Amino acid sequence: MSRLLLRQLPSRALFHARPVPSVRTYASTSPISQFTWEDPLASKNLLTEEELAISETAERYCQEQLQPRVLQAYRDEHYDPKILEEMGELGLLGATIDGYGCAGVSTVAGALITRAVERVDSGYRSSMSVQSSLAMGAIHDFGSPELKEKYLPEMAKGKLIGAFGLTEPNHGSDPGSMEAVAREHPQKEGYYLLTGSKTWITNSPIADVLVVWAKLQATGKIRGFLVNRKQCPAGTLETPAIKNKTGLRASITGMIHLEDCPVPKENMFPEVEGLKGPFACLNSARYGIALGVMGALEDCIDRARTYSLERKQFKGNPLAKYQLIQKKLADAATDAAYGTLAAIQVGRLKDQGKATPEMISMIKRQNCDRALHNSRVLQEIFGGNAVSDEYMIGRHVANLYVTQTYEGQSDIHSLILGRAITGVQAFV
Numbered sequence: 001m002s003r004l005l006l007r008q009l010p011s012r013a014l015f016h017a018r019p020v021p022s023v024r025t026y027a028s029t030s031p032i033s034q035f036t037w038e039d040p041l042a043s044k045n046l047l048t049e050e051e052l053a054i055s056e057t058a059e060r061y062c063q064e065q066l067q068p069r070v071l072q073a074y075r076d077e078h079y080d081p082k083i084l085e086e087m088g089e090l091g092l093l094g095a096t097i098d099g100y101g102c103a104g105v106s107t108v109a110g111a112l113i114t115r116a117v118e119r120v121d122s123g124y125r126s127s128m129s130v131q132s133s134l135a136m137g138a139i140h141d142f143g144s145p146e147l148k149e150k151y152l153p154e155m156a157k158g159k160l161i162g163a164f165g166l167t168e169p170n171h172g173s174d175p176g177s178m179e180a181v182a183r184e185h186p187q188k189e190g191y192y193l194l195t196g197s198k199t200w201i202t203n204s205p206i207a208d209v210l211v212v213w214a215k216l217q218a219t220g221k222i223r224g225f226l227v228n229r230k231q232c233p234a235g236t237l238e239t240p241a242i243k244n245k246t247g248l249r250a251s252i253t254g255m256i257h258l259e260d261c262p263v264p265k266e267n268m269f270p271e272v273e274g275l276k277g278p279f280a281c282l283n284s285a286r287y288g289i290a291l292g293v294m295g296a297l298e299d300c301i302d303r304a305r306t307y308s309l310e311r312k313q314f315k316g317n318p319l320a321k322y323q324l325i326q327k328k329l330a331d332a333a334t335d336a337a338y339g340t341l342a343a344i345q346v347g348r349l350k351d352q353g354k355a356t357p358e359m360i361s362m363i364k365r366q367n368c369d370r371a372l373h374n375s376r377v378l379q380e381i382f383g384g385n386a387v388s389d390e391y392m393i394g395r396h397v398a399n400l401y402v403t404q405t406y407e408g409q410s411d412i413h414s415l416i417l418g419r420a421i422t423g424v425q426a427f428v
């Protein structure tokens with residue numbers, strides 16, 4: 001167990017925070033004799049004591065420290081980079097990485113952290129996932145020993161912020177057609193010059209370290225480059241923010257423009273070539289999303305249930321008394337419970353080296369689709385009040401549209417699954 005994760009958290013006044021249930025009730029040794037609507041299929045029984053403790057620490061931090069800030073952050077479309085430092089202090093960043101100041105926890109434990117963060121907001125989770133799975137994950141899996149030593153410890157503390165640039169303005173679902181290019185520096189030996197544009201890049205406006213995927217001009221093959229903002233001469237790197245988003249407003253998203261940006265050759269990932277580099281990183285991030293979105297859905301269920309018990313219509317009856325309302329809650333709770341079990345199963349297989357990308361496509365697609373569908377249906381329970389951001393559900397619905405879209409839009413994951421089922425490629 002990481003010592004960092006057991007640190008005491010300072011208490012702070014709560015604002016719309018959920019109470020953090022004691023995990024003791026669910027410890028794997030205690031028998032489950034009662035149906036619990038928060039965890040209908042007793043998924044906690046499948047977790048180790050360490051995973052339960054990590055989950056509880058993450059939930060407490062998120063409810064006590066993030067929940068009070070999220071409403072204003074979302075309204076202002078503001079992301080406070082200090083959040084990553086706070087997460088770093090608790091050992092929540094790059095948590096599945098062994099060494100380099102990271103906690104080295106199980107895949108499931110890492111995803112329980114994403115679920116805790118996403119219970120508050122998918123934007124906060126996105127910023128953390130990009131830092132942990134995409135930027136740190138890429139450096140850890142593909143960087144040279146020197147790059148790992150240089151960047152991972154500071155990124156684990158949240159002192160250096162990472163971004164991951166794959167998507168381009170003209171190439172989203174089809175990153176193999178990317179136009180970004182790296183060519184030998186004509187004058188400076190030991191350097192490449194990077195040119196190209198990436199768009200919809202989480203964290204890019206505030207990132208110190210940008211993992212950028214580009215085609216090496218000499219071979220035409222995709223390679224990964226670590227761009228250190230401090231090393232870029234003026235005018236060679238720009239990362240403007242994309243403002244006025246309709247979702248993920250509590251995270252910061254931007255572009256990456258590279259214009260003959262000199263990058264030392266030692267900053268190119270030495271071994272990995274082609275799309276398997278970015279796809280390997282995306283696999284880990286997609287896994288985190290699959291359990292993460294269950295957190296957002298569970299928050300919607302919790303809020304809709306509470307609202308339906310308190311709101312009275314027709315002869316003073318609570319909405320919860322009506323069958324149509326109960327069906328909505330039953331459908332959502334079932335999907336959340338099934339999605340959680342599936343994600344735990346795939347996480348266990350991942351740690352045994354037995355998870356395939358198709359399994360991750362399946363749970364990413366299914367959980368994102370069901371979270372989006374159910375959150376939209378649960379929103380109806382709030383009637384007109386759902387339109388007020390103070391009821392929180394509209395924010396989840398808007399965010400969940402993005403989770404269904406990024407890191408492989410759901411239909412693209414259908415094509416991945418369809419190819420695996422039929423053996424026939426339907427992408428082109």
Ligand SMILES: Cc1cc2nc3c(=O)[nH]c(=O)nc-3n(C[C@H](O)[C@H](O)[C@H](O)COP(=O)(O)OP(=O)(O)OC[C@H]3O[C@@H](n4cnc5c(N)ncnc54)[C@H](O)[C@@H]3O)c2cc1C
Pocket residue numbers: 130164165166167171172173174199200201202203247248253402405406407408409410411412426427428
């Ligand atoms: C807030 C936000 C944050 C993001 N963060 C990052 C990040 O940090 N790093 C990064 O690299 N990217 C990031 N992205 C980009 C994201 O991954 C892309 O938006 C996503 O991959 C989809 O690409 P696209 O938007 O270009 O859509 P398109 O590829 O243009 O697809 C549009 C629609 O067409 C469908 N479609 C496309 N091709 C086919 C086909 N062959 N058959 C059937 N349907 C098809 C898609 O499923 C989709 O519904 C982010 C996006 C958002 C919105």
